[in-house]
Amino acid sequence: MTTSxxxxxxxxxxDLIETSKDGEKGFLRAADDTSSVDLRVVLLAASxxxxxxxxxxxxxxxxxxxxxxxxxxxxxxxxRGWLDLKSTxxxxxxxxxxxxxxxxxxxxxxxxxxxxxxDLPDHVRAVxxxxxxxxxxxxxxxxxxxDERR
Numbered sequence: 028m029t030t031s032x033x034x035x036x037x038x039x040x041x042d043l044i045e046t047s048k049d050g051e052k053g054f055l056r057a058a059d060d061t062s063s064v065d066l067r068v069v070l071l072a073a074s075x076x077x078x079x080x081x082x083x084x085x086x087x088x089x090x091x092x093x094x095x096x097x098x099x100x101x102x103x104x105x106x107r108g109w110l111d112l113k114s115t116x117x118x119x120x121x122x123x124x125x126x127x128x129x130x131x132x133x134x135x136x137x138x139x140x141x142x143x144x145x146d147l148p149d150h151v152r153a154v155x156x157x158x159x160x161x162x163x164x165x166x167x168x169x170x171x172x173x174d175e176r177r
Contacts, residue, residue, distance in 0.1 A: 028148055033093075035147075036091055036145075036147050036151050039155075040151065041095065041096040043158070044085055044095060044096040045096050045098070047080045047084060048078075048096070049131065049134075049135075050073070050077035050080075051074050052074075053074075058071045062121075069168070070128070073165050077165075080158050084154070087154060125169055125176060126173060129169045136159075136162055140159070142155050143156060
C-alpha cells in the first residue's frame with residue numbers, strides 16, 4: 028500500500044470515528060431526554076454500539092500508523108447544543124427525540140456511504156461495510172420506533 032493510500036484511509040477512518048463519537052454522544056443525550064424506560068434502554072444500547080464502532084476504527088487507524096481521532100465533530104457538538112437549546116424552550120417528547128436520532132443516523136448513513144466510495148484497503152473496506160450495515164440497522168430501528176409514536 029502506498030503512503031498516499033494509507034494517508035487517505037486514515038483520513039476516512041478518522042472522519043468515521045468523529046461520526047461514531049457523534050452518534051455515541053447523540054444517543055446518550057437522547058436517552059437523557061426520554062422519560063420512557065424502554066426507549067432509554069434502546070438508545071443507550073445504540074450509544075454503546077457507536078462507541079464500540081469508534082474503538083474499532085481507532086484501532087484500525089493505529090494499525091495503519093496514524094493518530095486516531097478521540098472525539099466527535101464540531102457539527103455534532105453544534106447539533107447537540109441545538110438539542111439543548113430546543114429542550115429548554117419546548118418539551119422533549121419521545122417523538123421529537125426519535126426524529127432527532129433519525130436525523131443523526133441519516134447523517135451517519137451518508138458519511139459511511141461516502142467512505143465506501145473511497146479507495147480503501149480491503150480489510151478497512153470490510154470493517155467500514157460491516158459498520159455501515161449496523162448504521163442502517165440503527166437507522167431503521169429508530170425510524171420504526173418513531174413511526175410507532177406518530
